[in-house]
Amino acid sequence: MSLLEVKGLRRDYGALRAVDDVSFELEAGTILGFIGPNGAGKSTTMRILATLDTPNAGQVTLDGHSLVDTPDKVRPLIGYMPDRYGTYDDVTVLEFLDFFARAYGLQGRARAKRVASVMEFTGLIPLQDKLTSALSKGMKQRVALGRTLLHDPKLLILDEPADGLDPRARIELRELLRALADQGKAVLISSHILTELAEICDTCAIIEQGRLLATGKVADILAQASGTAVAELVVRFFPGEEGEAVWARAERLLLEQPRVKQVAREGDALRIRLENEGGAAAGNWVDESAARLLAVLVGAGVPVCAFSHRERNLEDAFMHVTKGRVA
Numbered sequence: 001m002s003l004l005e006v007k008g009l010r011r012d013y014g015a016l017r018a019v020d021d022v023s024f025e026l027e028a029g030t031i032l033g034f035i036g037p038n039g040a041g042k043s044t045t046m047r048i049l050a051t052l053d054t055p056n057a058g059q060v061t062l063d064g065h066s067l068v069d070t071p072d073k074v075r076p077l078i079g080y081m082p083d084r085y086g087t088y089d090d091v092t093v094l095e096f097l098d099f100f101a102r103a104y105g106l107q108g109r110a111r112a113k114r115v116a117s118v119m120e121f122t123g124l125i126p127l128q129d130k131l132t133s134a135l136s137k138g139m140k141q142r143v144a145l146g147r148t149l150l151h152d153p154k155l156l157i158l159d160e161p162a163d164g165l166d167p168r169a170r171i172e173l174r175e176l177l178r179a180l181a182d183q184g185k186a187v188l189i190s191s192h193i194l195t196e197l198a199e200i201c202d203t204c205a206i207i208e209q210g211r212l213l214a215t216g217k218v219a220d221i222l223a224q225a226s227g228t229a230v231a232e233l234v235v236r237f238f239p240g241e242e243g244e245a246v247w248a249r250a251e252r253l254l255l256e257q258p259r260v261k262q263v264a265r266e267g268d269a270l271r272i273r274l275e276n277e278g279g280a281a282a283g284n285w286v287d288e289s290a291a292r293l294l295a296v297l298v299g300a301g302v303p304v305c306a307f308s309h310r311e312r313n314l315e316d317a318f319m320h321v322t323k324g325r326v327a
C-alpha cells in the first residue's frame with residue numbers, strides 16, 4: 001500500500017469542475033511532480049490533500065487513514081506549504097520557528113532540539129537571530145519549509161515552492177527536497193516550470209482542466225501515450241573539404257536505416273528521431289540502433305566528430321499528453 005492513495009477526487013465550484021476524477025498514488029521516499037498550466041486544478045487538489053478543503057467525491061488515504069473522514073488523524077502526518085506562504089516581519093528566524101513548534105505542541109528541550117535540528121537541516125543556523133523581514137526570498141522560503149518540517153511529517157505538500165527563486169536558491173531547494181525524500185518522506189511538489197521538476201521528481205502527474213492526463217515516470221508516460229517508443233540521437237560532423245555535401249550524404253544514409261523516422265538539421269548537427277514500434281520494452285533498442293548508425297556513417301566515410309543520445313524530457317511528455325490543448 002502506498003503512503004498516499006488518491007481515488008476519484010472531484011471538486012466543483014458551482015458549475016466549474018476544478019478537479020475531475022483525479023487518482024494517483026505516492027510512495028514514501030519519493031517525489032511526485034504535479035504539473036499543469038495555470039488553473040489546471042493543482043492548488044485545489046493540494047488544498048484538499050492538506051485537509052483545508054473537502055472534495056465533492058472521492059477518497060484519499062494517508063498511511064491507511066481516510067483524510068476525508070478522519071482529518072484529525074492525518075493532519076499530524078502532513079506538512080503543507082501553500083503557494084503564498086507568510087513570515088512575520090518583526091520576529092527572528094528562531095522566534096518564528098519556536099512559535100510554530102509550540103503550536104505543534106512540542107515542549108521544553110524536545111522543542112529546542114527539534115527547532116535546532118530543522119535550522120541545521122535548512123542551513124538557517126547562521127541566520128537564526130535575523131529578522132525574517134531582512135531575509136532574501138530564498139532564505140524566507142527556507143524558513144517556510146523549516147516550519148513545515150517541525151512536526152516531522154511523513155507527507156510534504158509544496159505548492160510552487162520554487163516560484164520566484166533565483167537559480168542558486170532553486171538548486172539548494174532541490175537538494176533539500178532530495179534529502180527529505182532520502183529520509184523517507186513523500187513529497188508532492190507542483191510547478192509549471194517543467195525543467196525544474198524534471199530534475200527533481202521520481203514520477204510525475206500531468207493535470208489539465210481538472211483531469212489527470214498521465215502519471216508515472218517520464219519515460220513510461222512517453223511510451224504509454226504513444227505505444228511507440230521514441231528516442232533522439234544527435235550527430236555532428238567535421239565536413240572538411242567535402243563541405244555541404246556531407247550533410248546530404250549522411251541524411252540519405254540515415255533515412256535508409258530501420259527505426260529512423262526523421263532526420264533534421266539543427267544548427268551544426270543532425271537530429272535523428274528513432275521509433276520502435278514494439279514500445280520501450282525491447283531491451284537496449286536505442287543503444288543497438290545507435291551502434292548501427294554510427295558504424296554505417298563511419299563505414300561510408302562520413303567524418304563524424306560527435307554522436308550523442310538526447311533523453312526525451314518532461315517537456316516532450318507534457319506536450320505529448322496534452323496534445324496542445326494547453327492555453
Ligand SMILES: Nc1ncnc2c1ncn2[C@@H]1O[C@H](COP(=O)(O)OP(=O)(O)OP(=O)(O)O)[C@@H](O)[C@H]1O
Pocket residue numbers: 013016018036037038039040041042043044045192
Ligand atoms: N475558491 C474558489 N472558488 C471558485 N473557483 C475556484 C476557487 N479556487 C479555484 N477555483 C478555480 O478552479 C480552477 C482550478 O484552480 P487551481 O488554483 O486549483 O489551479 P492551479 O492548477 O493551482 O493553477 P495556478 O498554477 O494558477 O495556481 C480554476 O479555474 C480556478 O479559477
